[in-house]
Amino acid sequence: EVQLVQSGAEVKKPGESLKISCKGSGYRFSTSWIGWVRQMPGKGLEWMGIIYPGDSDTKYSPSFQGQVTISADESINTAYLQWSSLKASDTAMYYCARRPAVTGTFDSWGQGTLVTVSS
Amino acid sequence: DIQMTQSPSTLSASVGDRVTITCRASQSISSWLAWYQQKPGKAPKLLIYQASSLESGVPSRFSGSGSETEFPLTINSLQPDDFATYYCQQYNSYPWTFGQGTKVEIK
Numbered sequence: 533e534v535q536l537v538q539s540g541a542e543v544k545k546p547g548e549s550l551k552i553s554c555k556g557s558g559y560r561f562s563t564s565w566i567g568w569v570r571q572m573p574g575k576g577l578e579w580m581g582i583i584y585p586g587d588s589d590t591k592y593s594p595s596f597q598g599q600v601t602i603s604a605d606e607s608i609n610t611a612y613l614q615w616s617s618l619k620a621s622d623t624a625m626y627y628c629a630r631r632p633a634v635t636g637t638f639d640s641w642g643q644g645t646l647v648t649v650s651s
Numbered sequence: 652d653i654q655m656t657q658s659p660s661t662l663s664a665s666v667g668d669r670v671t672i673t674c675r676a677s678q679s680i681s682s683w684l685a686w687y688q689q690k691p692g693k694a695p696k697l698l699i700y701q702a703s704s705l706e707s708g709v710p711s712r713f714s715g716s717g718s719e720t721e722f723p724l725t726i727n728s729l730q731p732d733d734f735a736t737y738y739c740q741q742y743n744s745y746p747w748t749f750g751q752g753t754k755v756e757i758k
Contacts, residue, residue: 567747569695577687577695577738579747593746594652627694636701637685637742641694 534558536628536642543648544618551614552645554628561609562586565631568613572624583611618649653677653741657750663758668729672753674722674739683743684722686715690735
């Protein structure tokens with residue numbers, strides 16, 4: 533069974549750094565893209581970017597380029613989303629999701645990581 | 652970026668109704684269109700990919716169609732479990748983009 537398990541909720545102050553994780557299991561991690569999606573409170577889904585763990589090829593949405601960094605460590609089947617300096621507007625739920633070749637889009641999702649940024 | 656527009660934004664319906672949600676793309680995306688269902692506090696769930704392919708395990712009352720710029724999602728005989736928010740998403744080109752969502756409410 534394919535599973536994506538995300539790290540737990542975080543409460544941070546503006547200006548702090550943060551790295552959240554997404555661990556895949558039940559499939560060959562290095563050969564499926566992993567993407568990140570933001571959902572601000574009460575709002576819709578926003579595609580942030582995607583990484584291919586096998587070679588770390590990464591694509592970002594222009595809206596998030598330079599604001600976050602997506603990375604992956606295929607040796608431990610884990611993808612990451614990180615911020616160097618959080619803002620209050622980064623408060624949101626963040627989902628990771630797998631993109632296999634069969635569907636071409638996100639077929640399995642993590643449970644979400646709630647990030648709260650408040651002074 | 653390709654803009655995805657869903658209509659309506661909210662839909663009120665009764666159990667047993669047939670409902671249709673439409674997604675329009677600002678330019679042609681061929682058939683690279685997916686539909687997701689999201690319930691409060693839960694992650695989205697893939698229903699349809701490549702415009703009309705039903706994801707494994709998804710009930711057959713869900714169906715998708717369309718190509719290029721217009722894509723309907725139809726739910727035949729709405730069930731209590733179907734009251735949720737639905738999102739379309741294009742994956743024709745980066746950045747992938749989602750529609751704003753359609754909330755299906757109980758009438």
